Amino acid sequence: MANSEQFRVCPRTGLQYHKSAEALIKANAFVAVVFLLIGGLLALVIALTRWQAIHLVQADTFYMLLTAHGLDMLAFWVIFFEIAVLYFCSSTLLRCRLATPRLAWVGFALMLIGSVMVNVTVFKGDSTVMFTSYVPLPGHWSFYLGLILFAVGALIGCFIFLGTLVVAKAEKTYEGSIPLVTFGALTACIIAVFTIASGAIILIPTFLWAAGYISHIDPLMYRTIWWAFGHSSQQINVSAHVAVWYAIAAIVFGAKPMSEKVSRGAFLLYILFLQLASAHHLLSDPGLSVEWKVFNTSYAMYLAVLASMIHGLTVPGAIEIAQREKGYTRGLFEWVRKAPWGNPVFSGMFISLFGFGFLGGISGVMMGTEQLNMIIHNTLYVPGHFHATVVIGTTLAFMSLTYFLIPTLFNREVILPGLAKWQPYVFGLGMALFCLAMMGAGTLGVPRRHWDITFAGAALPYEFPGAALLMIATFAVAGVIAVIGGGMYVLVTVGSLLWGKRLDAGVYSSETSVLKMPVVSALTGHGQAAGFAAPGTFVVAMVFLTAFVLYYFVNWKYLSTVWGIA
Amino acid sequence: MSAILPPGQRLWWKQPLDRVEVTWILIAFTWCMVMFFMMPYWHVYGKQNLSTETYRTTPEAFAKKAQAVIDQYTVRTETDEKIPVVHPPAGADVFLIARLWSWQPILELEVGQTYRLHLSAMDYQHGFSLQPENINIQVLPGYEHVVKITPNRAGTYAIICNEFCGIGHHKMVSKLYVK
Ligand code: HEM
Ligand SMILES: [Cu+2]
Ligand SMILES: [Cu+2]
Numbered sequence: 001m002a003n004s005e006q007f008r009v010c011p012r013t014g015l016q017y018h019k020s021a022e023a024l025i026k027a028n029a030f031v032a033v034v035f036l037l038i039g040g041l042l043a044l045v046i047a048l049t050r051w052q053a054i055h056l057v058q059a060d061t062f063y064m065l066l067t068a069h070g071l072d073m074l075a076f077w078v079i080f081f082e083i084a085v086l087y088f089c090s091s092t093l094l095r096c097r098l099a100t101p102r103l104a105w106v107g108f109a110l111m112l113i114g115s116v117m118v119n120v121t122v123f124k125g126d127s128t129v130m131f132t133s134y135v136p137l138p139g140h141w142s143f144y145l146g147l148i149l150f151a152v153g154a155l156i157g158c159f160i161f162l163g164t165l166v167v168a169k170a171e172k173t174y175e176g177s178i179p180l181v182t183f184g185a186l187t188a189c190i191i192a193v194f195t196i197a198s199g200a201i202i203l204i205p206t207f208l209w210a211a212g213y214i215s216h217i218d219p220l221m222y223r224t225i226w227w228a229f230g231h232s233s234q235q236i237n238v239s240a241h242v243a244v245w246y247a248i249a250a251i252v253f254g255a256k257p258m259s260e261k262v263s264r265g266a267f268l269l270y271i272l273f274l275q276l277a278s279a280h281h282l283l284s285d286p287g288l289s290v291e292w293k294v295f296n297t298s299y300a301m302y303l304a305v306l307a308s309m310i311h312g313l314t315v316p317g318a319i320e321i322a323q324r325e326k327g328y329t330r331g332l333f334e335w336v337r338k339a340p341w342g343n344p345v346f347s348g349m350f351i352s353l354f355g356f357g358f359l360g361g362i363s364g365v366m367m368g369t370e371q372l373n374m375i376i377h378n379t380l381y382v383p384g385h386f387h388a389t390v391v392i393g394t395t396l397a398f399m400s401l402t403y404f405l406i407p408t409l410f411n412r413e414v415i416l417p418g419l420a421k422w423q424p425y426v427f428g429l430g431m432a433l434f435c436l437a438m439m440g441a442g443t444l445g446v447p448r449r450h451w452d453i454t455f456a457g458a459a460l461p462y463e464f465p466g467a468a469l470l471m472i473a474t475f476a477v478a479g480v481i482a483v484i485g486g487g488m489y490v491l492v493t494v495g496s497l498l499w500g501k502r503l504d505a506g507v508y509s510s511e512t513s514v515l516k517m518p519v520v521s522a523l524t525g526h527g528q529a530a531g532f533a534a535p536g537t538f539v540v541a542m543v544f545l546t547a548f549v550l551y552y553f554v555n556w557k558y559l560s561t562v563w564g565i566a
Numbered sequence: 567m568s569a570i571l572p573p574g575q576r577l578w579w580k581q582p583l584d585r586v587e588v589t590w591i592l593i594a595f596t597w598c599m600v601m602f603f604m605m606p607y608w609h610v611y612g613k614q615n616l617s618t619e620t621y622r623t624t625p626e627a628f629a630k631k632a633q634a635v636i637d638q639y640t641v642r643t644e645t646d647e648k649i650p651v652v653h654p655p656a657g658a659d660v661f662l663i664a665r666l667w668s669w670q671p672i673l674e675l676e677v678g679q680t681y682r683l684h685l686s687a688m689d690y691q692h693g694f695s696l697q698p699e700n701i702n703i704q705v706l707p708g709y710e711h712v713v714k715i716t717p718n719r720a721g722t723y724a725i726i727c728n729e730f731c732g733i734g735h736h737k738m739v740s741k742l743y744v745k
Contacts, residue, residue, distance in 0.1 A: 060733055093570055131728050136707065137690045137732065177573040219691055219706045250568035257569050260578040262587050285704045286685070287620040296607045302598035309594040310587075317586060318569070370605045371614055377702035377726040378693045438669030445700040447728035448692070452736040455726075459645045460672075460741045461726030462697055515572065534586045541590055545597065554603065556608075562681070562699050563612040564716030 005097045008506040009513075010408045017409070019508055020101035021091035025084045025409060027108060028157075032080035033493055036395075037114070038324070039072035040486040043479060051476035052454055052469060059451040063128045066118060066449060070131030071485070074390060075150065076115045079233075081398050082188065082240050083157040088409075089185035089243065092365035095515045096173035099163030107156030114150030117142055130449060132226060135206060135217045144207035148200065151260035153195045158189045174497040174515035180257050180264065181250070184243025187267040193395045195236060198213055199229035220287050227278030237390055238308065241352065241397035245315045248349040250395075251404055252340065255322035258314045258534070265557035266314075269307035293370050305365055312357045313541050316350075326531075332536040348400030348424035355392030357427060359435050360385060362548050372555050375562065378449075381442025384475075388435040391482075396428050399489050406493065410499030420492045427485025432476050437475035507550075569723050584624075616703065616713065623710040625688040632661035632684070636671050644672060649740070659684060663724075664692035664705045667734035674743040682718045693729030696742065704726060717744040 006019040007375040043064045048056040057065070093100040098104065120142075121127045127139035165186065168174060178186070208214045246263070249255040257263045279296030282288055298305075323335030340346050363385040367376050376382065406414050414420050446453055446468050453468070455461035532538070575581060609615050639658070640650040650655040654660045656679035663670045665688035675681060685694055687707040694703040703713065727738035 059736065063733070063735075087648055111673075128733075134691045139728070174572055176576050177578065178573050179731070180569040181571070218708065220709060234647070246569040250570045256569055256574075256589055259581055259582060259583050260573045262583060262591070263569075282704075284616060284702055286706060287618070288710045289618055290609065290615075294602075298598075298605070300604050300722050305601075306591075306594050306598050309598075310591060313590045313594075314587065317584075345679065365601065369601070371608050371612065371616070374614065374616055374702055375700050378695065379700070379702065441701070445695065445697045447695060447726060449730040450736050455739050457641050457739065458737045459647060460724070460739060462726060462739055462741075465698070489591065531584060532586055533584045538590065542600070545593065549597070556604070559614050560612065562614060562701055563696075564714075565701065565716055566613070566615055566617055566680075566714040566716075 004509040004510060006510060007095075007097075007512050008508045010411075011504050011506050013408045014406055015092055016059055016095040016512065018097045019092045020104075021087050021098035022409065024098065024101060024104050024108065025092075026085045028080050028084035028087070029405070029409075030158045030497075030499040031112060032077050032084065032398075033074040033113055033402075033490060035072045035080065036486065037217055037456060037490050038119075039069055039077055040483050040490070042066075042072065043071035043149055043486075047476045047479035047483070048229050049451070051473055052452070053473065054476070055452075060125070060128070062451045063130075063449070064125055067128050067130050067491060068122045071118055071122070072115075072260060073395075074233075075118075075130065075147075078155055078237060078390065078398075079150075080111065080115075082192075082236065083108075083154065083402075085244065085389055086157060086161040086185055086189060087096070087164075088327060088405075089247075090168070091184045093179055093182050093515075094164070094168040094174050095512060096164065096168035099160055103156060104160045107160065108155040110149050110156065111154030112153075114146045114148070114153060117146030119146075121146060126491055131283045132230065133206070134210070134226075135222045139210055141207055141210040144203050145211055148207060149200045151196045153201070154192065154262075155367075158192045158196070161185070161189050171516065177260075180260060183264055184239055184246060187270055188243065190237035190271050191232055191236045192211045192238060195229055195232035198225055198232065202226050202229060223282055223285065224278055224288075231278050231280055234386075234389065235270055235304075237394040239267065241356070242267075242308075242311045242315070242395045244397045244401050245311070245349055245353055246318075248345055248400055248404070249315055249319050249322070252343065252346045252349075253319050253322040255318040256312050258317045258321065262310060263314050266307040266310040269303050273304045280368045280373075283299060283368075283370050284377040290370070290544050297368050297370055297373075302365075305349055305361075308357075312353070312361070312544070313499065313534075313537060315353060316540065317537040320534040320537045332539055335536060336490065342421050344420050344424050345400050345403045345423075348403070348428065349398050351398040351424055351428035351432075352393055352400065355388055355432050355435075357544060358547065359432060360388030360393055362551055363437040363439060364389060366552060366555050367546070369552075369555075372559055374565070375555070375559055378447060380440035380446045380448050380472075380475075382548045384435045384438030384440075384447050385430060387438065390429050392428055392435070396424060396431075397409060399427070400424065402489075402493055406496050406500065407503055409562065410500075411503045411505040412496045413503055414492060415500045417494055419488050423485055425485075426488060427482055430481030430483075430485050433478035434475045437471045441468055441471035441475065444471065446472065459460050575615075607714065613716075621633060621710040621712075623686055625686075625707060627660070628684075628710055629663060629688065632663050634668070634742040635659065635661050638673070641674065647654040651743070654681065657681065662694070663688060664694070664727070664738075665689055666739035667727070668731060669727075669740035672741050672743070674745060675715075675717050675719055676745055677720050680714055683713045683715050685711045685713065690731045691729050692727050692731050692738070694724045695728040697726055699723060699726045704729065708722075720744050 127143035
């Protein structure tokens with residue numbers, strides 16, 4: 001069987017592509033970018049509507065487009081791309097054939113049908129229920145059915161990934177253990193299986209409820225299980241983009257993990273505590289005990305946060321060590337100055353790492369603290385936080401990876417290199433300002449998912465402080481900048497596929513080669529065991545910690561001044 | 567030996583750790599424990615801990631109880647819609663009904679007094695958001711959540727809805743007075 005499969009070796013990177021896998025990776029990545037484009041256009045409209053001075057569209061349209069934006073971005077763009085990443089990390093990195101490509105196409109078709117169905121339903125105006133579709137706010141049954149089909153398709157993708165790992169092992173296409181990046185993808189995949197199961201448990205009854213077969217769904221139960229799905233899927237995103245960070249560090253710098261044990265252990269922590277995730281979203285809900293909230297929201301004493309803090313050190317640490325080995329050893333930061341800042345694969349990944357840690361990470365832990373949640377729950381602080389995690393973190397990491405994939409996977413030269421070079425900065429920094437201003441507005445109490453915070457026409461309106469309106473205007477402007485950055489990405493990627501110079505793809509044949517374990521002489525990570533190999537990274541980590549501690553306690557201080565609540 | 571290749575050693579878990587990593591893991595772990603213990607600490611020493619006192623209810627039952635309190639303590643009405651303003655005695659049980667798209671009644675409370683505020687929704691989920699204090703609590707239909715509140719500053723506050731509840735969501739705003 002394996003002999004009839006066709007493979008090619010990319011002459012530029014040495015990566016070996018299985019022909020069937022290659023087509024699937026391309027298809028998934030392409031559809032992902034289409035959804036990113038749609039979601040980006042929607043982002044423009046909703047950002048300009050929240051800007052009270054412009055207030056672009058009417059209320060019903062705003063809520064409808066906001067629903068579509070959340071789904072097209074966080075479900076469809078991200079998950080289609082993740083399926084591409086899963087196939088790449090299994091079939092390509094392990095130099096093996098993809099398990100059952102036909103079934104993979106079935107999964108792809110289900111995802112496509114599901115996502116189109118959801119979009120059609122939402123744009124018909126039948127299901128303006130937001131990303132979370134909290135019952136008993138009614139959506140059309142086809143909305144939930146679309147989500148279910150999409151989820152089943154994604155689940156198939158997960159099993160294809162797992163199957164491919166089995167194939168690689170059985171056919172001995174690699175020596176030793178799977179690469180760290182594949183291990184990260186495996187983490188994402190395991191979490192995805194759990195997540196999709198939770199999704200099924202809640203979406204199937206909700207679908208039956210919308211179709212009229214079930215009369216009542218308990219709102220608190222819905223929230224608890226929905227978030228087991230909704231938050232765990234963010235753990236998928238984190239695992240996936242951390243894997244992409246490691247991959248890019250390896251690709252651009254030849255960086256090796258500081259320690260396989262630590263990085264893999266950190267991924268393992270993600271898996272162990274993922275099922276506790278839904279509590280973050282229920283901290284200001286009635287009916288749940290304090291013990292349950294405290295234990296779950298901290299993922300059993302913040303061990304998943306610990307995992308992210310570890311990755312946050314080891315990824316740049318690995319880069320620092322690789323750079324130092326190249327001779328950039330002067331001072332603490334020569335390795336940073338001499339990094340390829342003009343290469344979007346690197347710059348995007350680096351901005352992603354820092355934006356995720358400093359903006360997304362710190363704010364996420366703050367709002368995930370039981371009592372502190374009360375002072376930001378459902379305000380704009382929440383989207384401010386998660387745009388830092390899923391846009392600067394996940395989306396920008398995926399964008400960076402694309403610049404690497406265009407020449408090797410699509411065999412095209414990246415067009416408009418000048419534009420590509422600036423893209424991560426425009427997108428990443430635009431988004432960073434967007435997130436900060438949104439969090440600022442949230443701190444001032446501005447609600448999320450709200451068409452008009454001037455409350456025009458309400459009997460007892462409230463006037464927000466001028467600073468709040470200024471924050472909103474700022475995030476709207478920054479949002480426009482980020483949308484331009486996103487547009488640059490779509491232009492460069494789609495343009496490269498259409499007009500980029502064709503590159504030598506290598507020839508297809510049924511010959512394959514085994515992925516050899518690299519030869520190393522001693523049992524050391526980077527020749528400096530028990531040294532202090534990444535001092536620059538360590539200093540940055542301490543700066544990060546200082547910011548974290550200060551911000552954390554500032555919020556407690558603020559909490560202590562509000563009304564007594566017991 | 568890079569992250570996209572298999573580890574260079576079969577026994578990669580025996581590779582010794584660098585001091586940077588060990589130090590950071592210890593520091594980060596300590597910080598995680600501090601953050602964890604802050605939550606129980608605040609339950610003991612802090613004054614802002616959301617109560618978990620919750621009862622199952624129905625919209626009818628809740629509205630009835632709320633109406634009884636409104637009938638008892640209404641001191642005046644406001645706006646053309648004659649929204650009742652309720653001034654309960656200190657320590658009383660007060661009710662706030664969330665429905666499409668209003669909060670009922672308007673409460674008038676006293677500084678430094680503690681009240682048992684009962685929250686529930688008549689239809690969809692709503693979000694109790696007290697401004698400019700910025701205290702936010704989810705309000706669910708079918709659940710009666712009892713929160714003890716102690717206003718610490720006089721003034722006119724607003725209660726806005728911050729859970730999307732349909733097309734009138736952005737008009738769901740009311741007042742709360744603290745004297
Ligand atoms: C291109 C830049 C983007 C801009 C300017 C933007 C802007 C916005 C704005 C203004 C909101 C509405 C906040 C509110 O009123 O509650 C929003 C919501 C949201 N965005 Fe974005 N966004 C962008 C990209 C993304 C991406 C890439 C993702 C996902 C990967 C994403 C996921 C979401 C989600 C899940 C929501 C919440 C929807 C809901 O409340 O149901 N956004 N975005
Ligand atoms: Cu409401
Ligand atoms: Cu509302």
